Amino acid sequence: MKLxxxxxxxxxxxxxxxxxxxxxRWRYWQDVPGTWTVGFEAGTTRYAGDMSEEKDIFRYxxxxxxxxxxxxxxxxxxxxxxxxxxxxxxxxxxxxTRVYYNNLSFFSINPDVWIGGKVDLWRVDDPNHxxxxxxxxxxxxxxxxxxxxxxxYYVKLPRFHTEGVNYSRYPGIIRYGIGIPFDLGMRTRIAxxxxxxxxxxxxxxxxxxxxxxxxxxxxxxxxxxxxxxxIGLAPNKSFAQRGxxxxxxxxxALAIRLTYQVNSSSWNRYRNGLRTPF
Numbered sequence: 001m002k003l004x005x006x007x008x009x010x011x012x013x014x015x016x017x018x019x020x021x022x023x024x025r026w027r028y029w030q031d032v033p034g035t036w037t038v039g040f041e042a043g044t045t046r047y048a049g050d051m052s053e054e055k056d057i058f059r060y061x062x063x064x065x066x067x068x069x070x071x072x073x074x075x076x077x078x079x080x081x082x083x084x085x086x087x088x089x090x091x092x093x094x095x096x097t098r099v100y101y102n103n104l105s106f107f108s109i110n111p112d113v114w115i116g117g118k119v120d121l122w123r124v125d126d127p128n129h130x131x132x133x134x135x136x137x138x139x140x141x142x143x144x145x146x147x148x149x150x151x152x153y154y155v156k157l158p159r160f161h162t163e164g165v166n167y168s169r170y171p172g173i174i175r176y177g178i179g180i181p182f183d184l185g186m187r188t189r190i191a192x193x194x195x196x197x198x199x200x201x202x203x204x205x206x207x208x209x210x211x212x213x214x215x216x217x218x219x220x221x222x223x224x225x226x227x228x229x230x231i232g233l234a235p236n237k238s239f240a241q242r243g244x245x246x247x248x249x250x251x252x253a254l255a256i257r258l259t260y261q262v263n264s265s266s267w268n269r270y271r272n273g274l275r276t277p278f
Contacts, residue, residue: 041086080118107147142197211236
């Protein structure tokens with residue numbers, strides 16, 4: 001959340017201080033309703049959940065990575081519909097947090113798909129602004145491939161039911177964010193985009209509620225669920241608190257997006273009608 005607040009502040013500062021001397025160029029590469037755009041993005045991520053603490057974001061950033069493809073269609077002078085497919089890497093550990101003594105950790109490489117709307121701050125045919133920041137929001141689904149390491153092996157956590165819960169590995173997601181685009185040419189542009197993705201269950205990190213009934217689970221499940229003995233502490237009791245179910249997990253992303261406007265009949269009609277010199 002802090003990432004989006006900082007990006008919003010930068011956007012407002014840019015809008016108030018940027019001159020309009022490149023307005024003619026802005027008009028030259030603007031898109032119009034009916035045009036299609038394809039894009040590629042790559043950036044960094046930060047997980048938010050039971051193994052992260054916001055106050056340590058700079059001391060212990062725990063950054064991951066993401067990359068994705070998108071397609072968008074402009075349906076109005078300020079509104080577009082956009083669909084994304086993304087792969088993201090996140091990780092977390094309770095080391096250096098208030099609950100370091102539980103000694104849990106995870107990492108995950110997950111895909112997600114998302115569809116939503118993008119709203120530009122001004123109409124794309126407004127000749128008075130060099131930059132046109134946008135807001136976006138929408139919904140989709142992700143796949144949880146949450147893992148950890150145990151005795152030198154990679155372990156897929158969902159299959160072990162570490163809290164005695166058989167949760168869905170296909171939770172829904174809600175994503176929103178802000179972006180600042182810059183033109184590179186007649187059809188290409190680059191944007192800085194910050195987003196936050198809420199995952200609609202609390203098991204992105206495989207931690208949510210309480211420990212299972214250790215008397216009824218396999219010893220291997222108990223060992224993976226409770227890692228305190230690995231740092232010399234006594235094991236937790238059955239049904240002791242393991243996570244915080246009142247706050248859903250999610251992740252923030254800060255990415256660079258490169259987009260290209262696809263040739264279309266709408267674009268050609270607009271381009272052929274331009275009389276403004278470059």
